[in-house]
Amino acid sequence: MTTADEKAAAAGAAAGQAAALAAVALVPDKVLKPGWRTSELWVTLGLPVLLQLLTLASHVPGPWGALAGAVGAGLYSLSRGLAKR
Numbered sequence: 001m002t003t004a005d006e007k008a009a010a011a012g013a014a015a016g017q018a019a020a021l022a023a024v025a026l027v028p029d030k031v032l033k034p035g036w037r038t039s040e041l042w043v044t045l046g047l048p049v050l051l052q053l054l055t056l057a058s059h060v061p062g063p064w065g066a067l068a069g070a071v072g073a074g075l076y077s078l079s080r081g082l083a084k085r
Contacts, residue, residue, distance in 0.1 A: 043076050 035041055048069050055065040 040080065044073070047072050047076075 051060065051065045051069045051072075054060040055062055060068065
């Protein structure tokens with residue numbers, strides 16, 4: 001016997017799988033890379049780590065490091081969106 005929460009979770013998982021399969025069907029000629037091989041992952045992880053290290057080493061003041069991280073991530077997202085358009 002399953003609870004309503006379990007049924008809702010199963011329905012959500014099924015919907016997520018269906019959406020993923022539909023997304024792959026939209027680009028049949030493209031091979032999707034694993035997440036760890038994408039530039040999006042490395043920029044998302046690398047930029048904050050680099051800025052944190054620079055801030056800790058006193059090369060970049062804290063507030064400016066946070067602002068640089070936000071601007072850098074935003075510009076990267078914008079450039080990737082334009083490239084994939």
